[in-house]
Amino acid sequence: MTPIHLTTGDDARLGGIDLTISLTPAQAKAISSDAALMADWVHSALIAMAMLRTGCETAGPAEWQHAITDVDQHLLPRVQGIRDALIRAHADTGGTVQALADAMAVARSTAQHRRQVVTRTSPSTWETWAKTDSPEPTSD
Known part of the structure; x- marks a missing residue:
């Protein structure tokens, strides 16, 4: 699974692109x-x-x-x-x-x-x- 996800078109919140960057719990804690x-x-x-x-x-x-x-x-x-x-x-x-x-x-x-x-x-x-x-x- 890629840590970067693009949602486009009607599924995007504003109808364009939603960019999601996922981090592990340890990564999220490290950068806070x-x-x-x-x-x-x-x-x-x-x-x-x-x-x-x-x-x-x-x-x-x-x-x-x-x-x-x-x-x-x-x-x-x-x-x-x-x-x-x-x-x-x-x-x-x-x-x-x-x-x-x-x-x-x-x-x-x-x-x-x-x-x-x-x-x-x-x-x-x-x-x-x-x-x-x-x-x-x-x-x-």
């Missing part, structure tokens, strides 16, 4: 209330993408500003923190630079540089957030 926050910001990104693709003419600066805030200030830093934590975990468990390059679909030299940037510094606030159940950072 961050699941709802991340889902909200992914929802904003999907709505904004739909608005952009349909040439939404009813959206004004306030709607675009809200979407920018959700994506730029909330979603992207957290995704970056998750990515950095993954790169560090991959390196810590013996993953090769070539395997990282393959996973990232980049040249080996690019993967090596990204890995060095992550592993030669202390974890960022957002990388720490990705790995712990600590309170949400207020900056970074």
